[in-house]
Amino acid sequence: MSVTSATGADRAGPASSPEGAATAPGTPRRRAYGWGPLLLRLHFYAGVLVAPFLVVAALTGLAYTVTPQLDALVYGTELRAEPAGRSARPVSEQVAAARAAHPDGTLSYVALGGDGATTQVVFTAPELGEKQHSVYVDPYTGQVTGQLTTWFGYTPLRTWFDDLHRNLQLGVLGRHYSELAASWLWIVALGGLALWWRRHRGGRGRAGRLLLPDLAARRGVRRTRGWHASTGVWLMVGLLFLSATGLTWSRYAGANFGAGLDALAAGTPELPTSLSSAAGPDSGGGHHGGGPAGAPAVDPAAIDQVLRVARADGLTGPVEVGLPADASSAWTVTQVDDAWPVQKDRAAVDPAAGTVVARSDFADWPLLAKLSSLGISAHMGTLFGLANQILLAALALGLLCVIFWGYRMWWQRRPTRADRRAFVGAPPVARGAWWNLPTWAIVVGLPAVFLLCWALPLFGASLVGFLAVDLAVAAMRRRRRTDGVVPTSPAPAGS
Structure with a gap:
């Protein structure tokens, strides 16, 4: 999830000088690297710079998993x-x-x-x-x-923990942290999986070596990398799930996701509540919709009749009964059982006529709307009850371990010789690796990256930030060369 050392095949050789020097006359043309070095450098920078946000998300998410028990204790x-x-x-x-x-x-x-x-x-x-x-x-x-x-x-307690996880109690500004973490989590996870697979491709017993750390490896980077990568493989599905569901209600990416659902007519269907045939399909009385100020009074005593009609129509279990927006709108009754199997059917009820005037059943929702609803319930730990909470807690703890091992590798790879000592290791491969991709990959990849940056704006902004950091470091090293100072060479990328 954070920092992965290069394999022998992925190490930067003489052909990939840090400043991208031209090949000397008569030197054989260098061979295209492929995807390995690019993935490795991106994984390195994302791991170092985004991992702190992932740590905060994991810690606050871990705290949120116990809110049902805390609610029962406090309230x-x-x-x-x-x-x-x-x-x-x-x-x-x-x-x-x-x-x-x-x-x-x-x-x-x-x-x-x-x-x-x-x-x-x-x-x-x-x-x-x-x-x-x-x-x-x-x-x-x-x-x-x-x-x-x-x-x-x-409850106030659950609201506090929810705000802590979503925005660190900082309001709209704080939501950027969680969206940044969710935007990069799936990229870091899949990139790490690809690098780990490349390390073991062609070997015997590859599946077992992907899933288990090499306990026979000597202490140091190799053993730490084994724990880092194999644990990441075990967590892979859960981390991709958390990333996807977290993005669905983020500020910018979530808005794009919602717009996409609307364009595909795949959002949660509206429940018509108007009792007038001349009115539009929805007067705005959702299951939390109370009447606006100055609206005609609605008799709350009618709630008993509303419930009788809704129960007779099959809406069982926990429900929310919403008051109509005005006297010409229907009441709404919504099932709110998020535990599996979920009950989320809705009905609009006319208590005067004793009839259900409209229904919206979960079974009839578009597939994407169902998946989004179920995914959010699972992300919040309600879909499978206690088992769901335990699984989320295990994912959070596992992610914290993976990040710790990633930073530990970064520290273990530091130069320790007296003439080139450093606090942490250098990036494992030289910059400019993407220039060595095949032409077709660049032609196809650049538009795909731009599209991804549009869909996930904070990913795009942070990616530009990574490039700026890399270019700034390169400029500093060029200036030191100009001033006659030889920069410290990076540590070997292996063990």
Whole structure:
């Protein structure tokens, strides 16, 4: 994931001088390197410069995996209710109890959990922005058990950890770190896999040598590289998954992804809520949609009828009931069970007529919309419950180990002779390796890189930064030569 030393075939020979000197007359024309040196140098720079962002993402993600248990520990009074053989009170009665405890704000939606969970009655207010006031009601007694300021149903603790992972508590500016990490993670992972495969190509028992470190190797770079690379292979699928799902809701790449889904008509389908045939297909009353200020009043007591109609139409399990935007719009009932098998069907209900006026079933969603929804649930650790949390924690710990071994290799490759001592190792191959690619690869590759930079803007910006660093180092070395100072030669790229 970070720094990988070159193989003998990949080492920079005399033909790849650091400054790209011309071949002397009569010298045989140098042979094209292929992809190895380019991958190695890119993997090196990405590992050194992007790995710190990956470390932060792994640590904050690791902390986030335990938020369900922390919620149960910290907010047990608000979140849990004891059935004790009792039947649940009417939901309208629970809403009335919540309104009595919280007279301010606009009622937005009501979340009904499974057995042993309290009912969450959510109110919005202009001063809260994206956040809400949630009042928790014991469905079996009708008593209010607590009140919290939440973010789309998240408790304050879970919201804090979510913000830490997404933006380091820095708001929009902080989101750049996580997008940068996700943009490079898949490139570093696949590049490392390619380099490790090249090292073992043609050898006997290649699969086993790819998956297991060489414990017989002497201590030093070779052994560290074995742990670094083989662990990365084991983590490969999970790291690619985290990268892809993380990018789907990032700031810039996520916007491009959403635009692509819209262009392909592959996004989450809208649920029509208008009760008027003259109105458009969607009045904007989503499952979190409360009525806007000044809208005609909607009687919350109708929620019991709305639930009866929705349950009769097959919407079982935990649901959220959203109030209509106005008197000419339908109520919405949305299944919110993210555990496998997921339940995410939605229905628009007219309580006056006692009918479902529209439905949007998860089974009918476009494939890309399904995959995106399932991927996000798995990324957040909810799809497979505790097993999902354990797997995410293992991925985070494994990634931290891979990064540690990568930096350790960088340190182990440092020159140690008295006349050329350095704190860390030099880049494993000379710059300019991409010029040695076949012409067809350059012709095809450059447009592909530009397209990738457009789709992942922070990847493109950081790639330009890498090139700037490389060119700056080259300029400094040329200046030292001009001043008559011989630069220190890089350390050997092998062990």
